[in-house]
Amino acid sequence: MEMASARSRPAARARQASDQIVAWAACVLVSALSLLLLVAVSSGSGAARLTGEISVLVRTTTTATTTRSSDAVDDVAAVAAAEHCDVVDGEWVRDDDDDERRPLYEPRRCPFVDEGFRCRENGRPDDVFAMWRWQPRHCTLPRFDAKNLLETLRNRRLVFVGDSIGRNQWESMLCMLATGVAGAGDGDGGGDKAAPIYEVNGSPITKHEGALSFRFRDYNCTVEHYRSPYLVRRGRRPPRRAVRSTLQLDAMDARAHRWKDADVVVFNTGHWWSRKKLNLNMSIEAAYQRAMNTLTSWVHREVNPHKSLVIFRTYSPAHTRANSNGGCAKETTPELNSSRISLHRWPGMVNPAFEPSKSGTAAAKLHLLNITLMAAQRRDGHPSVYNVAAAAGQRADCSHWCLPGVPDAWNELLYAMIVKRFS
Template sequence: MKDLFGTKMDTNGGYGHPLRLPAGCTVSIHQYIWYATIFGLSAVLVVLSCIVYFDSGFGFLGPLKFGAVGSYNSSEGIVVAETGQIKELGGVGDYNSSERNKIGETRQQQNLGGVGDNSNGEGIMVNETGQQQKLGGVGDNGNAEGIMVNETGQQQKLGVVGGNGNGEGIMVNETGQQQKLGGVGDNGNGEGIMVNETGQQNSGEGIMGDETGQQKQPGDVRVNNSGEGFVGLKGEKKQLSECDLSVGMWVRDEAYPIYQSQNCPFMDSGFRCQENGRPDTDYLKWRWQPSDCDLPRFDPRKFLQSIQNRRIVFVGDSIGRNQWESMVCMLAEAVSDKTRIYEVNGNPITKHMGYLSFRFEDYNCTVEYYRAPFLVYQGRPPAGSPPEVRMTLKVDTLDYTSKLWVNGDILVFNTGHWWNYEKTVRWGCYFQEGHTVNIKLDIETAFQKSMNTWVKWVRQHVDSEKSHVFLRTYSPVHFRAGTWKTGGQCHEETWPDLKSSSLSSWKTQIMSEAIQHLQERKNVQSLNITYSAKMRKDGHPSIYYVGKENGPASIKKQDCSHWCLPGVPDQWNHLLYSHLIARGYGDLGTRVSRK
């Protein structure tokens, strides 16, 4: 039996003898198969080597191009994708250069500003200069828009927030710079945005995060990473004229105070807390922020221009004097030559009783104070009064200085602190109506009658088309472990009570009713400071109302009623200024700012 080649085979189809090879060569069939296998494997290795060679190239040759397009050595650089197409890489350089990590795992071209993977599981991108942006880095996408890469390697647009790979939320502002956790930037629409701890953008204009990246709700103080307080408002802001300025919160502001006591010669020594040795300064760094709107920036020069040839009149007790001195100092910031501000009668400000009037010569305006702690007339009792009556309060007649209040352009009244047992009945001061002293008349009813008298005076003597009238509400005291005469204290208070509740009393209720009785008058309103002032237990002189040469005072004799200047009364005047703007007073304008 023979095969196709004529070789003799045995009856079983096999070869009965060895394969014939050239002389001297004798190989079995098993050796033949072995040699063939070796040869085949070698061929495969050669093919694979060629593929590697043409794909990656040697350092001096560079990669082989498929479907050559353009010049490989041009400055534009090229990249070969799996499809063999030549890709341009925005002038980045050669594929085999150190910039190879601009190509993702698929070796597809990443467009300018596009994001890919650098084969290490990190998101990368290429900016307009061709530089690689690391995970969480920020660059420019070629359209002058700031972009960034989040932890998944996805591109984040202008103002969009992602993670930077360290569990921190980041964002891009309008300049393309990365904003850290709690930072604020611009989302491209002029709106402030923030990043919380999850890397998510929190909407709402002006919202900020604190150090932890958590968004603060209205009613809380927001402190950014620089220790500055900000507030965010939910929803749309209200117009100033529609906003309740008394509801809000105290926020830290490093721009405060707006003046220094040593630069204001028009201030009682008892209010100069810093000069009197108070060591802490945190109480100076707070401003009032309403919940539903922004206050206008206080502009002393613009305010002086609006009251040119006019009068601002403060009437009330020593807390009213506190506010009056604050106003003089705030306005004085706009006058470089302080000698152009003077008391019209040459009277000294310290320990002066009665009334004082400071003229701002360059604006021909005056800022005046009239001492009338009860608003109504206090004097000697009528003949035949009971022996215990040493003096009386005529609840149906205003103070003797009231004739000087008339024609004030801006009138600010306050009362309340002296309406108590200690300042009246204990001193032998009772209440009089007409020519009759009513020993049995209680203090609350007497106060009600006095406020009714004030309402009548406003109706009869104030032209509400010309004048603006404010009744400032009661300013709380903060004596702890006692009262003003029993060793009450506040000298260790250095921080506001930011979660204080509202304060309501018969005094505030009666004053509120008085304003309601004048609703028909055009420019008569309440200057409500009670809620905000209740939070500021840190703002009193305490033991620092005595000069350094004689102070501080004894801890048993503290002042927790008046306020340090600069300090809380500055914010009352800021509210006053804001109310005037809301009413269109003078040329103050309506532009608002957070500063």
């Protein structure tokens, strides 16, 4: 079994521009690999050559499973009618219509958002970043309906597995669902089982190494997050080595048995696959490919497609400062011209070892939630220096997202996928 060593995280310090360029290129590479892998599985082909901008891949690999009408009653019919609409081909539009209820929730009334994502409460002077919604060019997404989704999730489990960007999306979903529950904003987000929403183990919302699971009492459904930045298994620290742990690229996270019977599982990975996090005995690309192959094999082997909807959410680009045009500080509006989004080229082929399952059924079990291009346009949506209460010299966070904000749009796409699957 091949293994990779994970370096201990260094203390926060100023990063050199050259390091940031490498990190950005590696992350974009990871995004492209995930898209190509899923395309290869879906098409039954082996290796695929990259011949153009990654943005082209982003536009052409999403299926048309997420288009809905704005009326929840007509959602299923609308999806069927718009089956071939590519929801990734769209734009961010300012939502000034009070009937659209933007933002979708009031952050001060949602106890499920951790401190780093509470941008307005941390001193951000503007709130326009929360007023934008994603509009596909050739179809209409349904308006998010919390009660409709809660009813769909009744007696079911919605599980997010991944890194802290996945936690970002999970907290967004908790807040969006809480708008459909009376009294949900009155609690502290803890384990009071008399509350309409409570953490099943009594744990508070915080950065965590394990898992959190919130139960919506009246619907007997849980919305869970498992922290697994690589998705594959992490081993013990080897003796006499300056590393924190090891990665077993051919084995899923040891807690995978807790996910396989969930009704909806949303996976993500990407930000930790960089030279800043890993000291590998192989290339980052090869290690990532091995991990993705492990994921698809596990889905094929362990998941019952008649019960579970399994989704891979693509990479959410960071906007770290690599040159004079980079960074996210003082950004207040999206990049509305998607043609200006440069997602670096890279040469090469997907490793031929990534052959699809012989039975060809893995593709039917693993769905793609493609948010890469739409997230790349939202440099304005990051916490920047407002990731904690204002302090002199605060380091900008250009990876995570303010809440309410960009992850809400991802969850509107996810909402459409879930309701379509279980209606």
